[in-house]
Amino acid sequence: MTGLIPGSGTRGTLVLGAAFGQAGDGLFVTGLAWSVLEATGSARQLSLVLTVLTVVPLVAAPLAGHLIDRPGGPSWLVGSETAAAGLLLAAAAVRDPGLLFFLVLAAAVPLFASLSGPGLAVMISRLSPPGTVATAMARSQVASRTGRIAGPLLGGVLVGAGGLRLCCLANALSYLLYAAAWLRARRALRAVGPVRGDRARAGGVRHLAGDRRLRGLVAVALVANGSIAAVTVTLPLLARGPLAAGAGTYGLLLAAFQGGMLAVATTLSVRALPERWVGDPRTLGMGLTALGGCYGLLAASRSVPLAVLAVAAAGAALGLTSVVSDTRLVTEVPSAVRGRVLGLVTGLAGALRPAGTLVGGLAAGLLGAPAAAAIGGAALVTLGVAYARR
Template identity: 30%
Template structure:
């Protein structure tokens, strides 16, 4: 048998085969798929804020997990665990709108410093109560409520800074990177928290959170003054001005309602401790995995978000993402294999990141700087309040029925709600970023 010898063609090509991939072509392809890091390269202030949020988010999620597990361990009640969300919801709604007014009236840098300092102090209180073994559920509820107050002050000011730190064309990329830092905390925090709770105790998770706020405080301290741009001072002091602005912007309102539908009906976080026991016969480690799984998916969605800048139908993207969230949550509640549940929760988290990126961009494009704090206050109430109300809803339904029924019914209610919203708001479905209509 005669051996056929092939002669390499030009530039190393082999006849009969495809040309080898060129490094430039590979870099171009990766640039279209991976998250755009241009805001990190071009803005040192954004880079520090981003890194500080990533570190502090890890600690905050460890605390959120520890409070949930500690309340369930003390009460053995999904309802009591769901009340944690209700305790933070009430002050969050009450203070969130006024937090936005404050962000439009005063230096946003100092507001961010105040909020982060208060949250660090409250984490220290949680550390102390766990170390002393006080076992008082009311104290946990009280600390969570005060945490919501400081969060409601901090979040609108921090979010309103971003359009001042990066140019408008980089906002989708900056929002995707913000999702990376947030979901890094949501991924690492619960898993690390579950390990620390199981091996050392609740106080270890709370202590790490206390120390992690140092990164956020440093980032805020290095910022320049962030006073709101010129505008009517009387208008900047009223909540109603922000609500009047929102009333005339149907696409903004619809983006808020879409997130409420997803989080109120489809958020299963409060029933994770019960599901860990009932479905998988596990403890705090399994709760950590369940809590981290949506964040893993969200982190992957954000890391591979290079495509978002090419999407123009932002409203349709939000609708489809919320629809995917509801379907995957319903599937999670219906199945009993741990690995399947983790995959479905990760898929849900990825869908939530897509929704968040486009909802944030719609908001930032449509709102002028002098009004941005108040609208970010409304956004904070919706984004942070929705999951807390969802905690209460899921915990209550689980207590009355079962954890599995709570997850399935919530996911299906989310699907039904977003379909109805899409039919009622066709203008939102047609929203085009090239011709934004708030």
């Protein structure tokens, strides 16, 4: 039946393209960071380059939302990935790069590649038949998580074998594959038909300000994702402190967290979440409560197996929360302003990551890592219970 719906056969290609795109993003960051250190040997210059790399997508995401909402939105996505690939191919030809080169590259590539962040969710929602959006969003998260794991691993190998040049070539290939997926999606979207609604009405900020239920949903999504940065900064402190372990355990904890998220997304991609659960505030509330409880268990852990279990369960709870919140965002926001709203949310989520890292680090420094994790967990439990009772 779904094969008769325009665009339904394109979603798999688009999700696969997203995996290549996410892998390219991770590959780019890994290769760029290592190359800056190799070329300059300066921690300050590395910090400056990574700051530019972080700030540009925050500014670009809301602007990308406006482009996505335009009639030629899919064409913008094809062009942006192609332009990013072209920049990387040009960068691969540069010999003896300096700080200025790294800064330009760190600003230009994310500027173009950032369109695909909100664009993927918007276009998948348009290509998905009613009742299948949650499954489609879960599959896109599987692709994203897989790419985020594979990208840095591949980047480390390539930068060691051929330096930044080889990383740029591989990254350009990943973006070209993503552009090809967007090209196919553009054709399918023409069959689906144009977006209905008044594109000139309230933008992302005004639409969020005028919808109380949507504001609550966005707040939950931002807090849940911001907690990733806060807990991540405490993991090495917990590994070295209460767990009395080394770098290997720290890596295991990070892998367990990502593995938990990937496991839930994979499960929901093959076994659809009931629609009534997606729309029920108690589902998100329980997800946040479970996430907070897992952080509390992590704070109390004094053995590596228990800590790994707690972190994996936290990843699973966050995976459920992400799939549900993403699905509700793309289904409850009117299609005419969906790109602008998701672009704004993407920018806010990116801004919260360094804030979460700062808060988590300060709390761990003042109170100790276990206390910081416990307080963060208690706050999430409180928020989850309050949201479930809305």
